[in-house]
Amino acid sequence: MKVTRRTALLYGQTAFGALLLSRLPAKAADGETETHGLSTFGELAEAPDFKHFRYVNPNAPKGGNLAIQIYNTSGNQNFETFDTFNIYVFKGDGAAGMDMTFDTLMSGSGDEPGSAYGLVAKTVKVSADKLTYRFMLRPEARFHDGSKLTAKDVAFSLNILKEKGHPVYRSILSEMAGAEAEADDIATIKFTPRRSRDLHLVVAGMPIFSSAWWANRDFEASTLEAPLGSGPYRLSRYEQGRFVEFERVKDYWGKDLPVNVGTNNFDRIRYEYFRERQVAFEAFKSGQLNFVEEYTARQWATGYDFPAVREGRVKKEELPNGAPTPTQGWYFNTRRPMFRDPRIREAFSFAFDFEWTNKNIMYSAYKRTTSFFENSDMKAVGKPTPEELAILEPFRGKVPEECFNEPWVPPVSDGSGSDRNMLRRADELLRAAGCKREGNRLRLPDGSPFEVEFLDSSGALTPHTEPFQANLRRLGIESRIRLVDAAQYKRRLDAFDFDIVTLAMGGSQTPGDSLRIVYGSEAAKTPGSRNLAGISDPVVDDLIARIARVDNRKELNILCKSLDRVLRAGRYWVPMWYKGASLVAHWDVFSRPETTPKYTTGAPSIWWWDAAKARRIGLQP
Secondary structure (H helix, E strand, O other): OOOOOOOOEEEOOOOOOOOOOOOEEEEHHHOOOOEOOEEOOOOOOOOOOOOOOOOOOOOOEEEEEEOOOOOOOOEEEEOOOOEEEOOOOOOEEEEOOOOHHOOOEEEOOOOOOOOEEEOOOEEEOOOOOOOOOEHHHOOEEOOOOOOOHHHHHHHHHHHHHHHHHHHHHHHHOOOOOEEEEEEEEEEEEEEEEOOOOOOHHHHOOOOOOOOOOOOOOOOOOOOOOOOOOOEEEEEEEEEEEOEEEEEEEEOOOOOOOOOOOOOOOOEEEEEOOOOOOHHHHHHHOOOOEEEEEOOOOOHHHHHOOOHHHHHEEEEEEEOOOOOOOEEEEEEEEOHHHHHHOOHHHHHHHHHHHHHHHHHHHHOOEEEEOOOOOOOOOOOOOOOOOOOHHHHHHHHHEEEHHHHHHHOOOOOOOOOEEEEOHHHHHHHHHHHHHEEEEOOEEEEOOOOEEOOOEEEEOOOOOHHHHHHHHHHHOOOEEEEEEEOOHHHHHHHHHOOOOOOEEEEEOOOOOEEEEHHHHHHOHHHHHOOOOOOOOOOOOOOHHHHHHHOOOOHHHHOOOOOOOOHHHHHOOOOEEOOEEEEEEEEEEEEEEEEEEEOOOOOOOOOOOEEEEEEHHHHHOOOOO
């Protein structure tokens, strides 16, 4: 939905990749290479003297209010509530928007998949072996209290995130050997020889904390005291669990930097929390929210017929989105004995009738997700190419034989909602796995009744799940939907205490070492990790390690296709659906640049408040 200023981790997926390259690299001392930016597999699009990104309006006015919901999370954040302003640790439910209060060493571009340009760091010097990075800091960098931001703060932030941060951050920083302040304006970060290709870019996007502010505070504790930051916004007011509001820092030290020009245009950004989607929608209709991204096809098709839309005061748009497609689906907890057999997991796929669901519930608005790299060049299609076979052959006998043939795709139904052929195939798979039918009930191989629970904190997907459940009952499997409050939901996910859970994992144009957090064996046994399915496969680990170190796009695509085949053969999920565009609605109070970023809609992060429009429709604050 938004252009991010940093390499924020979205459920463990990072968008930044690997090699250090510069359009005009300068030779520094002792074999170092100095550059104004970092890139993945090619030259940076922006020259050292670039003034701003091409997709922003450098003269965008400042002012107005943006009122939205939280649409993505990282660290300990929760979609439905908050009880702490420290979002980078395991404990608590983190508040939305806190990342806006912290600066980072470098900032990303919405035009390049895997690039970073100087923010707190003006340049970076890299050793020939790419194990030492010396970030040259801007002397004007300041925290909100006026104190100077120095290399000591950078080193403190990285070291404490590695030691005490959320498991996501501890894992991704595991191969950072350490960070230290060489001088007030030089932060030196060293990596182990096992470092991943993209680790330096992840480090460049980590938040910078004030070491002095945290000196006498417990970093791992929940707190409703906002930590001192240096970013473009600071916390202004909040009501726990209901809303959190930020104000633009008028004297923000970095407002004129090229990476910030044309951004951070709203005077106030307010996140509203709602337990129920319909209540949130009513808030939007009344103007309490002024921008929404819609994820419900029925709502999009039928809900936006209210006076403000008919009068043109609310705009409804379908915006092209070049961002990677999330891998949304019902994920099995393979730690549960009932789901250890992939044949049982596959049987569930035959019980879900996507064609009926799409037509009758989602107005035929979606396409079926089939791949862990959907809608990209990394998706496995057809039989393996010779290059893929060269990667997969050493694993023959360790992976299902289908990895060497057509990749698995979910079945296509007759659209009836209860396709007998699909249910017959599901029954065959369950019996082959040792399940037995006793009357109308199915029993697991150990003789216990086959019962499962769909865990969620929202009823938004209940209409989609209920027909799925009806087919499971026809197979003799009893299922229930368990809706719990947001705090309990997060605790249960962190502890892997569920049978089946719905998850939408953010994708990446350049996958790297962060795949370990989602699919790696170590993450499978780490509470709070994003490997909710419990995938623990040495072949997957091996492929991820190679993906993390590959140095060109062609080989990356081949490796990801190979990983896709192995993951799909594991039947770890019942894949859902996707749409290659973002559905947004907003009150007509915004204007936007004429161009958009290549890999995001830019909405609403590079938009601005249009006072004339707001006056015309009566929403001028």
